[in-house]
Amino acid sequence: MSLLEIENLRLSIGGTPILNDVDLSIGAGEVLGLVGESGSGKSMTALTVMQLLPQAARASGRVSFDGFDILSANEWQMNQLRGDDIGMVFQEPMTALNPVKTIGEQVAEGIRWHTGANRRDAEDRARKMLERVGLPQHLFPLSRYPHELSGGQRQRVVIAIACALNPKLLIADEPTTALDVVLQKQILELLRDLVDENRMGLLLISHDLAVVADMADRVTIMRNGMVAEAGETVATLSEQKHPYTRQLAQASVHVPARAEAPASRPRTDRPPLLEVTGVTRDYPGRWTSLFSREKPFRAVDDVSFSIREGQSVALVGRSGCGKSTLARIVLALDRPTAGSIRFRGEELTGLSEVALKPARRDMQVVFQDPYGSFNPRHRVERLVAEPLHLADPAPSTEERRELVARALAEVGLARGDMDKYPHEFSGGQRQRLSIARALITRPKLIVCDEPVSALDVSIRAQVLDLFADLNQRLGVAYLFITHDLTVARAITDDVLVMHEGRIVERGATDEVLARPSSEAGRLLVEAAPDLDRALAARRARLAAATA
Amino acid sequence: MIVYLAKRLGIGLMTLLLASAAVFAVMEILPGDPAQLMLGMNASPDAIEALRQQMGLNDPLVWRYLSWIGGLIVGDFGRSVTYSSPVLDLIAERAVVSLPLALMSLALLVAIAIPVGIFAAARRGRFGDVSVMSITQLGVAVPNFWFALLLVYVFAVWLRLVPSGGFPGWNAGLWPGVKALLLPSIALALPQAAILARVTRGAMLEVLGEDYIRTARAKGMPRNVVLWRHALRNAMIPVLTIIGMQFAFLLAGTLIIENVFYLPGLGRLLFQAITQRDLIVVEGLIMLLVASVIVVNLVVDLAYGVVDPRLRTRQ
Numbered sequence: 001m002s003l004l005e006i007e008n009l010r011l012s013i014g015g016t017p018i019l020n021d022v023d024l025s026i027g028a029g030e031v032l033g034l035v036g037e038s039g040s041g042k043s044m045t046a047l048t049v050m051q052l053l054p055q056a057a058r059a060s061g062r063v064s065f066d067g068f069d070i071l072s073a074n075e076w077q078m079n080q081l082r083g084d085d086i087g088m089v090f091q092e093p094m095t096a097l098n099p100v101k102t103i104g105e106q107v108a109e110g111i112r113w114h115t116g117a118n119r120r121d122a123e124d125r126a127r128k129m130l131e132r133v134g135l136p137q138h139l140f141p142l143s144r145y146p147h148e149l150s151g152g153q154r155q156r157v158v159i160a161i162a163c164a165l166n167p168k169l170l171i172a173d174e175p176t177t178a179l180d181v182v183l184q185k186q187i188l189e190l191l192r193d194l195v196d197e198n199r200m201g202l203l204l205i206s207h208d209l210a211v212v213a214d215m216a217d218r219v220t221i222m223r224n225g226m227v228a229e230a231g232e233t234v235a236t237l238s239e240q241k242h243p244y245t246r247q248l249a250q251a252s253v254h255v256p257a258r259a260e261a262p263a264s265r266p267r268t269d270r271p272p273l274l275e276v277t278g279v280t281r282d283y284p285g286r287w288t289s290l291f292s293r294e295k296p297f298r299a300v301d302d303v304s305f306s307i308r309e310g311q312s313v314a315l316v317g318r319s320g321c322g323k324s325t326l327a328r329i330v331l332a333l334d335r336p337t338a339g340s341i342r343f344r345g346e347e348l349t350g351l352s353e354v355a356l357k358p359a360r361r362d363m364q365v366v367f368q369d370p371y372g373s374f375n376p377r378h379r380v381e382r383l384v385a386e387p388l389h390l391a392d393p394a395p396s397t398e399e400r401r402e403l404v405a406r407a408l409a410e411v412g413l414a415r416g417d418m419d420k421y422p423h424e425f426s427g428g429q430r431q432r433l434s435i436a437r438a439l440i441t442r443p444k445l446i447v448c449d450e451p452v453s454a455l456d457v458s459i460r461a462q463v464l465d466l467f468a469d470l471n472q473r474l475g476v477a478y479l480f481i482t483h484d485l486t487v488a489r490a491i492t493d494d495v496l497v498m499h500e501g502r503i504v505e506r507g508a509t510d511e512v513l514a515r516p517s518s519e520a521g522r523l524l525v526e527a528a529p530d531l532d533r534a535l536a537a538r539r540a541r542l543a544a545a546t547a
Numbered sequence: 548m549i550v551y552l553a554k555r556l557g558i559g560l561m562t563l564l565l566a567s568a569a570v571f572a573v574m575e576i577l578p579g580d581p582a583q584l585m586l587g588m589n590a591s592p593d594a595i596e597a598l599r600q601q602m603g604l605n606d607p608l609v610w611r612y613l614s615w616i617g618g619l620i621v622g623d624f625g626r627s628v629t630y631s632s633p634v635l636d637l638i639a640e641r642a643v644v645s646l647p648l649a650l651m652s653l654a655l656l657v658a659i660a661i662p663v664g665i666f667a668a669a670r671r672g673r674f675g676d677v678s679v680m681s682i683t684q685l686g687v688a689v690p691n692f693w694f695a696l697l698l699v700y701v702f703a704v705w706l707r708l709v710p711s712g713g714f715p716g717w718n719a720g721l722w723p724g725v726k727a728l729l730l731p732s733i734a735l736a737l738p739q740a741a742i743l744a745r746v747t748r749g750a751m752l753e754v755l756g757e758d759y760i761r762t763a764r765a766k767g768m769p770r771n772v773v774l775w776r777h778a779l780r781n782a783m784i785p786v787l788t789i790i791g792m793q794f795a796f797l798l799a800g801t802l803i804i805e806n807v808f809y810l811p812g813l814g815r816l817l818f819q820a821i822t823q824r825d826l827i828v829v830e831g832l833i834m835l836l837v838a839s840v841i842v843v844n845l846v847v848d849l850a851y852g853v854v855d856p857r858l859r860t861r862q
Binding site: 052075083084087088098099100106161287 | 549550553757758759761762763764765766767768769776777780781854855856857
């Protein structure tokens with residue numbers, strides 16, 4: 001009998017149907033990958049098992065855990081299961097821990113609650129568990145607070161909380177989506193080991209087929225609250241019988257068709273569009289007492305590179321390596337401690353806001369989060385027209401509407417969309433809006449900070465196509481900041497690998513990503529999930545097991 | 548933490564200095580010659596001039612300001628002419644009424660508002676929440692002097708449980724003193740408690756929507772346990788800010804309330820000093836009020852550090 005069995009699960013929230021006839025099962029020691037795009041009902045399925053749904057939710061069907069009927073369980077019975085027999089790991093490690101409690105308290109709390117152990121025994125057990133997830137006592141004492149840990153370390157604490165009592169089932173909802181690829185690999189390996197050690201069942205929710213192919217014995221693919229396809233991992237993902245599975249797989253490895261970029265032929269007669277020379281940025285250290293402070297932190301360390309007109313350059317590196325600080329300096333939103341930024345042959349550092357206006361017009365930005373970067377109370381016309389305050393002379397109302405309409409057309413939106421509000425658009429459309437906003441001043445360079453990492457794979461493919469197309473048609477140069485190598489591979493000519501504030505490797509994207517020569521580059525490439533590679537490895541393991 | 552405190556203390560002293568300049572300037576601009584007012588309309592110009600000389604009113608402005616704050620620093624608040632006694636003595640005499648009054652109101656405020664706010668948040672949208680919120684709506688709207696009169700009518704006149712006004716002095720014993728301050732402190736605290744309860748509820752609801760609450764629930768702890776163990780401390784940060792601001796309101800409120808209840812406190816002293824143009828008393832009192840608000844905010848800043856480890860800098 002399976003550990004967890006879900007049959008004909010239907011769920012509605014306030015009358016809106018969310019799940020429709022969902023079936024899935026997980027055995028002890030088995031990893032089930034639950035794949036789907038946002039809104040497909042993956043998380044709601046998981047929360048149904050935990051019975052942590054919103055109040056207005058109504059579920060029907062059968063959910064049985066170890067023979068126990070979850071849908072008819074009362075709150076008291078569920079509290080016995082949660083944290084003891086079923087553990088859960090959430091997506092966002094930065095907010096999943098209580099900021100005012102130490103990690104020791106938070107890990108020991110569940111242990112004390114379920115076993116009635118005294119403080120000392122519970123803390124001993126918490127210490128062992130933290131050690132198990134890779135947070136050894138001498139570096140990470142129980143008295144640490146979450147804000148003293150990095151994102152990856154916090155996710156380890158969350159895993160320690162979930163696994164503290166050796167649950168029979170662990171539910172991990174996008175456990176690595178917020179982490180960089182190197183951390184992702186470490187966390188996935190940890191989960192894998194915990195499954196093997198304790199014969200724990202793992203429900204791994206992810207939007208990333210490559211991650212699931214690497215981890216899961218079986219996959220269930222969800223779409224619009226229904227199961228689209230389910231089966232053994234290798235067969236399902238390599239045969240791709242179901243059209244939706246095929247669509248997802250293709251979108252996740254999608255590379256936009258790009259002609260040989262004109263910019264890849266060096267034109268030595270013209271100065272580079274952007275020239276960054278010896279840029280360094282120090283952040284002052286914290287005051288530790290009245291008279292002494294920590295050493296300054298060097299976020300960006302002697303970085304030099306240049307971008308030609310129409311060139312697309314990727315800046316890749318792990319989180320915290322200084323990518324975003326460098327981007328802010330390029331955009332003249334932050335001043336470098338040393339070094340110079342020349343844009344169109346003109347020095348930018350030290351210029352006043354007024355003097356920066358023409359440069360700002362030619363240099364725009366697209367951020368990661370299409371939800372957070374728009375004021376929800378303004379119409380699209382106003383939002384997209386925002387950078388026009390840089391225009392000189394200021395356009396008339398008529399011209400403004402015309403410019404907005406043209407920018408919208410360029411990103412594949414309709415003129416009529418101008419009068420809508422941001423909430424009327426989907427995530428992908430909103431990212432198109434932010435690209436339109438960046439395009440409206442006809443910039444020569446667009447700095448993109450993780451522009452597709454918040455998007456679903458199929459939408460991501462469309463947005464990448466759009467970026468490639470604009471590069472071809474309008475000759476816009478890009479500085480793509482990303483930790484996702486598939487994005488770098490898909491859309492850039494050259495790549496810069498950044499590590500601890502320095503550029504440690506540079507070259508043509510294809511070559512660097514195929515044969516990285518730096519340690520940092522090699523780590524990134526090895527950790528990057530890859531669907532084909534994961535499937536091949538799994539096939540080899542299966543063959544070895546049957547032989 | 549030490550650096551943080553030193554910074555706060557520095558800001559507090561700056562505020563105090565600015566306040567002293569502002570208080571002094573306003574007093575200068577106000578019409579009416581204090582010497583003339585004291586001696587009455589029929590006083591001879593010579594007598595007025597002599598008093599002005601004695602009070603130092605003829606010295607240059609900057610000199611008078613400097614000697615005043617110089618005095619404040621060494622604890623000499625000057626001498627009241629109307630009461631012919633040192634200002635500090637006057638203040639000390641009245642502070643034994645006003646300080647307990649303010650502290651009792653503060654205690655009542657916190658003791659009422661926070662549990663009510665938590666209760667409302669825990670039963671969000673249900674009958675308990677809705678009724679509590681309607682009552683607090685009323686509390687926010689009612690002016691405290693009117694509420695004070697209502698309290699006097701019900702508890703002093705009608706039920707005769709407490710005196711309707713006046714203060715027997717602490718020599719008469721603790722209980723009679725507390726009894727005399729009971730109605731005034733309720734009158735001061737309740738309208739403010741209505742505001743604080745709403746803030747507490749809002750802060751709790753916001754915290755209850757955080758991811759770490761879900762993490763705690765996933766450990767298998769019931770909703771109410773999570774509320775106390777995980778939500779409350781996080782919700783206290785905005786609540787503390789409001790309490791700090793409300794303390795200033797309570798102090799200012801004593802001015803009205805002490806007049807309603809005939810309490811010989813600082814509020815009444817201030818009121819009388821203003822009507823008698825006893826500038827030196829007014830200035831001293833206002834500086835004292837400013838200083839106490841600054842001290843309370845310093846305490847609030849310290850409390851932030853206790854509640855939220857992110858604000859404690861690692862040593």
